[in-house]
Amino acid sequence: MGLSQEKLAAEAGLDRAFVGTMERGERNISIDNVERLCGAVGRPAHDLMNPAFAHEHGLDETVIRAPRSPRAYPVKRRAKPGKAE
Secondary structure (H helix, E strand, O other), rough: OOHHHHHHHHHHHOHHHHHHHHHHHOOOOHHHHHHHHHHHHOOHHHHHOOOHHHHHOOOOOOOOOOOOOOOOOOOOOOOOOOOOO
């Protein structure tokens, strides 16, 4: 869309660092923030989630999402109440 991270963050009311980590696939994003970002770029959320979006808008089709990296530490799950570990 031709926006810098700073401009996109400002338009969406989000922190620039958040936009950077989201862009790199380092965090999950809530539907509320999806809506904010969509408002900033002038597209409805369902449009951006359309698998054919890149093709329809002449964008690089090889970039489908930022790669996810494994967590640097194991996530310990909490036991459900009433169950022993």
